[in-house]
Amino acid sequence: MNQNEQVDRRAAMGAMALIGSGLAFAGAASAGQPENDSFLPIGWDAEASEYVLPKLPYAFDALEPHLDAQTMQIHHGKHHAGYVRGLNAALAALAEARASGDASLVQYWSRKVSFHGSGHVNHTLFWLGMAPAGKGGGGQPSGPLAEAINRDFGGFDKFSWQFQAAARSVEGSGWGWLVHEPISGRLTVVQVENQQKLLMTGCVPLLGIDVWEHAYYLKYQNRRADYVAAFMNVINWGHVQRLYERVIG
Ligand code: MN3
Numbered sequence: 001m002n003q004n005e006q007v008d009r010r011a012a013m014g015a016m017a018l019i020g021s022g023l024a025f026a027g028a029a030s031a032g033q034p035e036n037d038s039f040l041p042i043g044w045d046a047e048a049s050e051y052v053l054p055k056l057p058y059a060f061d062a063l064e065p066h067l068d069a070q071t072m073q074i075h076h077g078k079h080h081a082g083y084v085r086g087l088n089a090a091l092a093a094l095a096e097a098r099a100s101g102d103a104s105l106v107q108y109w110s111r112k113v114s115f116h117g118s119g120h121v122n123h124t125l126f127w128l129g130m131a132p133a134g135k136g137g138g139g140q141p142s143g144p145l146a147e148a149i150n151r152d153f154g155g156f157d158k159f160s161w162q163f164q165a166a167a168r169s170v171e172g173s174g175w176g177w178l179v180h181e182p183i184s185g186r187l188t189v190v191q192v193e194n195q196q197k198l199l200m201t202g203c204v205p206l207l208g209i210d211v212w213e214h215a216y217y218l219k220y221q222n223r224r225a226d227y228v229a230a231f232m233n234v235i236n237w238g239h240v241q242r243l244y245e246r247v248i249g
Helices: 005-031 071-098 104-127 142-153 156-168 224-234 237-248
Strands: 175-183 188-192 204-210
Touching: 071 104, 104 204, 142 156, 142 175, 142 188, 142 237, 156 175, 156 188, 156 204, 156 224, 175 237
Parallel strands: none
Antiparallel strands: 175 188, 175 204
16 A cells, blocks of 8 residues: 555545544454454554455344344445445546546545445444344443433433434434534434534534435335334343443443
């Protein structure tokens, strides 16, 4: 890898930090630590200096019946893998575009880096935000996260309604997210279109639900609301709590 590519990768990582994913890369920086300490293993191979598809933290069928095995397999192995490939390719193309001095090409590939990079981070957080129902998945949060949810939403049920309503009503493809807004220090729910549009700069993503049709269509067809309701049964609140506690320090 030449120096330009290194600079571009650093710039891309900086750009993603700006859209609220800086926390995720804290996990990448601690890759040398024991595996169980790597609480956000974003797929990054430091030796090859490229992004890689992280392994799912459970079997493809572990989230049945809420999320079916075939959807999980295709979503992880094809869609998420596609964002990883797209990100690596876009970064290489961006370096070439900059070297060529063509500003419109630089803009084009910057958009691709933003889209695929966000896709990679979003999906990593999505997998980690789930666990088998009754075995780490479902229920309600506790500790500081529960207190913050009570403070900022008026209780878990009101949060749950807001989160599901946001996810259900995304126009087209996108995500519903629970985020920490660092200026006010409050939690809020936001919609994201595609992989990154509408995201407020600086917000730190804590829990996301993918509402692209590829996330649910095989099992739920057009019934997005049923998929969103089912997702509530597999939320890994332990993971979200650890993430939140690290964010608020
Ligand atoms: Mn997806």
